[in-house]
Amino acid sequence: MQRLMEKNPKKMVSQIFAGNRLALARLITKIENRDPLLPEYIKHLYSKTGQAQIWGITGPPGAGKSTIVDRMVSRLRARNLKVAVVAVDPSSPFSGGAILGDRIRMQQHATDEGVFIRSLGTRGRHGGLSHATKEVVWALDAAKFDVILVETVGVGQTELEILKLAQTIVVVLVPESGDAIQVMKAGLMEIADVFAVNKCDRPESDQLVRELINMVSLNEKDHPEKGAWKNVICKTEAVRDKGMDDLLAAIESHQSHLKNTKLKEEKVRISVTDELNNIMTEKVGLELSNYLKSKAGKTLVQNLMKKKIDPYSATRKIFKIFSSS
Numbered sequence: 172m173q174r175l176m177e178k179n180p181k182k183m184v185s186q187i188f189a190g191n192r193l194a195l196a197r198l199i200t201k202i203e204n205r206d207p208l209l210p211e212y213i214k215h216l217y218s219k220t221g222q223a224q225i226w227g228i229t230g231p232p233g234a235g236k237s238t239i240v241d242r243m244v245s246r247l248r249a250r251n252l253k254v255a256v257v258a259v260d261p262s263s264p265f266s267g268g269a270i271l272g273d274r275i276r277m278q279q280h281a282t283d284e285g286v287f288i289r290s291l292g293t294r295g296r297h298g299g300l301s302h303a304t305k306e307v308v309w310a311l312d313a314a315k316f317d318v319i320l321v322e323t324v325g326v327g328q329t330e331l332e333i334l335k336l337a338q339t340i341v342v343v344l345v346p347e348s349g350d351a352i353q354v355m356k357a358g359l360m361e362i363a364d365v366f367a368v369n370k371c372d373r374p375e376s377d378q379l380v381r382e383l384i385n386m387v388s389l390n391e392k393d394h395p396e397k398g399a400w401k402n403v404i405c406k407t408e409a410v411r412d413k414g415m416d417d418l419l420a421a422i423e424s425h426q427s428h429l430k431n432t433k434l435k436e437e438k439v440r441i442s443v444t445d446e447l448n449n450i451m452t453e454k455v456g457l458e459l460s461n462y463l464k465s466k467a468g469k470t471l472v473q474n475l476m477k478k479k480i481d482p483y484s485a486t487r488k489i490f491k492i493f494s495s496s
């Protein structure tokens with residue numbers, strides 16, 4: 172019976188709309204595994220996406236992201252909002268369920284039907300993680316989660332790519348993550364909407380706050396795409412639940428700002444264009460690797476080696492074959 176449901180994307184998606192957590196978890200696994208039926212599932216759920224608030228939480232390892240996420244989940248649940256957490260670790264081959272530490276930390280939410288927590292790793296694949304994360308977020312959005320928090324570890328290019336799907340981005344920093352110059356270098360100034368200077372129990376945190384304030388005011392005019400939004404800097408001590416209400420207020424204020432300006436629409440425009448790009452790249456890559464395994468593909472490669480054809484002409488030839496199939 173369960174298998175039958177999985178072979179019927181429309182049925183499975185309707186179970187997800189109805190709040191079936193098992194169906195949702197199964198779809199997320201299919202997304203991770205790039206199931207061949209995935210386009211069918213997405214076709215049935217896409218029109219139901221676009222309702223959720225999507226918050227991105229990033230920052231260096233150990234900065235306190237998960238602790239902050241946990242505090243936010245408690246606050247959102249107190250307002251009876253449904254919350255999903257996606258923890259993305261591009262360096263981890265593990266996925267499914269939460270990473271051990273997060274699982275322990277999030278235990279208080281484990282039995283709460285209004286909370287869904289999932290970790291995503293690369294599972295040995297290169298690239299495509301941001302694409303898969305976006306589809307996971309669509310699934311959660313269609314499952315009617317009000318707020319989806321996406322936590323990414325680290326501050327590399329992959330994380331910046333993943334975070335494109337978020338509407339509001341919180342960058343969590345701690346004094347030991349370096350000075351504000353490093354923040355600039357890592358590209359965090361561009362993507363941050365709110366800074367949380369966590370571990371404010373440490374004396375050096377005031378210095379970091381001061382540097383950030385300077386940096387934010389210097390940077391404002393360079394980023395007209397943010398509209399009149401002025402990056403907010405919050406001092407937090409997540410482990411003792413301090414500064415969390417101010418942080419939540421800053422995030423909500425950014426969400427209102429998006430709604431009241433054209434920025435939200437612009438973000439959606441960028442996001443859908445990006446999706447097309449991702450899907451096209453994935454599809455063309457897949458078609459190409461299949462073609463190269465075929466007899467015709469192997470002959471073409473031979474011809475390239477023998478200089479009987481040049482790479483541009485070969486590409487045109489392949490495109491012709493693809494467009495006629």
Ligand SMILES: Nc1nc2c(ncn2[C@@H]2O[C@H](COP(=O)(O)OP(=O)(O)OP(=O)(O)O)[C@@H](O)[C@H]2O)c(=O)[nH]1
Nearest residue numbers: 232233234235236237238324369370371408409410
């Ligand atoms: N002193 C102090 N420690 C904190 C604070 N917030 C979190 N921590 C501790 O910092 C450690 C890392 O916290 P996490 O929330 O796991 O940090 P993270 O950024 O999610 O870590 P990764 O996901 O591994 O990158 C834990 O031991 C926390 O208890 C804080 O405000 N002050």
Ligand SMILES: [Mg+2]
Nearest residue numbers: 236237273322
């Ligand atoms: Mg974490």
